[in-house]
Amino acid sequence: MSLFEHLLEPWVFMWLSITHIPATVRALVEAKDYGTLFSPSGFREALFGTFWAAYGLNIKEANEERVVALLEGRVKEGRIYDNVVSTPVYGTVLEVGAGSGNWADVFAQFSNTSTAGGTNGLRKRKSPHGGITKIYGVEPNPISAKALKQRVKEVGLEDIYQVVPVGIEFVDDSSAWEGKIEPGSIDCIVGVLCMCSIPEPEKNMKMLYKLLKPGGHWFVYEHVKVTRGGPAIRFYQWFCNIFWSIFMGSCRICRDTGKGLRSAGVWQEIDIMQPPDQPSYQVLPHIYGTLKK
Numbered sequence: 001m002s003l004f005e006h007l008l009e010p011w012v013f014m015w016l017s018i019t020h021i022p023a024t025v026r027a028l029v030e031a032k033d034y035g036t037l038f039s040p041s042g043f044r045e046a047l048f049g050t051f052w053a054a055y056g057l058n059i060k061e062a063n064e065e066r067v068v069a070l071l072e073g074r075v076k077e078g079r080i081y082d083n084v085v086s087t088p089v090y091g092t093v094l095e096v097g098a099g100s101g102n103w104a105d106v107f108a109q110f111s112n113t114s115t116a117g118g119t120n121g122l123r124k125r126k127s128p129h130g131g132i133t134k135i136y137g138v139e140p141n142p143i144s145a146k147a148l149k150q151r152v153k154e155v156g157l158e159d160i161y162q163v164v165p166v167g168i169e170f171v172d173d174s175s176a177w178e179g180k181i182e183p184g185s186i187d188c189i190v191g192v193l194c195m196c197s198i199p200e201p202e203k204n205m206k207m208l209y210k211l212l213k214p215g216g217h218w219f220v221y222e223h224v225k226v227t228r229g230g231p232a233i234r235f236y237q238w239f240c241n242i243f244w245s246i247f248m249g250s251c252r253i254c255r256d257t258g259k260g261l262r263s264a265g266v267w268q269e270i271d272i273m274q275p276p277d278q279p280s281y282q283v284l285p286h287i288y289g290t291l292k293k
């Protein structure tokens with residue numbers, strides 16, 4: 001992408017979201033959900049849910065190679081390798097901000113149940129650690145959580161994938177949903193483009209750290225604050241974020257998620273960085289890689 005295309009990118013996303021305002025209003029009126037319709041924050045979330053249900057899949061497709069390589073353990077220092085160079089995803093997984101289930105088909109490929117994905121002809125991916133045995137998909141947006149449940153059924157994951165329809169801040173609170181995720185019970189956290197949306201990110205990253213078992217892994221693919229670029233591009237990102245926060249739900253583009261993750265707790269290994277092929281003027285840059293507790 002050229003410099004011009006990078007500068008334009010946030011505005012393209014915002015415009016796509018704006019085009020979903022009529023559909024969001026229609027859906028809320030049909031559901032007689034006037035509380036959400038007339039609440040600025042509720043409406044913003046509903047708009048983002050509608051937008052993501054329509055465009056999330058395109059965004060997933062654009063990022064699929066990176067995320068699959070990450071879960072296969074083929075990423076080191078922001079680069080993709082042909083062979084396994086780190087730990088592939090395994091065991092009990094917590095998917096943060098699962099959205100409408102765009103990654104459910106990928107998880108089905110890593111699951112070790114014989115039925116998951118089988119009816120859809122999805123390929124199976126090998127994991128030396130025995131694959132995924134259980135997934136908690138945490139998603140508070142009711143529009144997205146409904147779509148997520150449907151997607152989990154479509155890919156044949158309903159035996160092992162549990163939708164947790166609350167914010168990440170409530171996963172250990174049994175009064176908020178029908179369950180509780182205990183500290184030290186999760187093998188792998190997978191966060192794809194979601195830390196940008198959670199409230200009180202530093203506090204909640206610390207809480208997520210506590211849910212990981214010692215030796216557990218956090219797989220990270222997040223868009224973050226510009227760090228490589230100079231003051232002009234940082235100012236431009238900050239300026240875009242003012243409008244972004246109006247049209248893109250709770251998502252923010254100026255978060256230093258890398259710093260938050262590093263200081264969430266004590267890590268044995270940290271391998272997260274901006275992919276070297278992303279230019280310094282990228283307005284929506286990423287961090288990519290894993291942390292091992």
Ligand SMILES: C[S@@+](CC[C@H](N)C(=O)[O-])C[C@H]1O[C@@H](n2cnc3c(N)ncnc32)[C@H](O)[C@@H]1O
Pocket residue numbers: 052056060096097098099100101102103138139140141144166167168169191192193194197198199250251
């Ligand atoms: C940009 S979307 C990404 C969705 C999904 N990971 C994907 O790649 O398709 C960010 C998601 O984070 C969710 N989110 C917002 N607040 C959250 C919270 N407190 N806890 C967990 N997820 C949250 C949003 O509802 C949204 O579905």
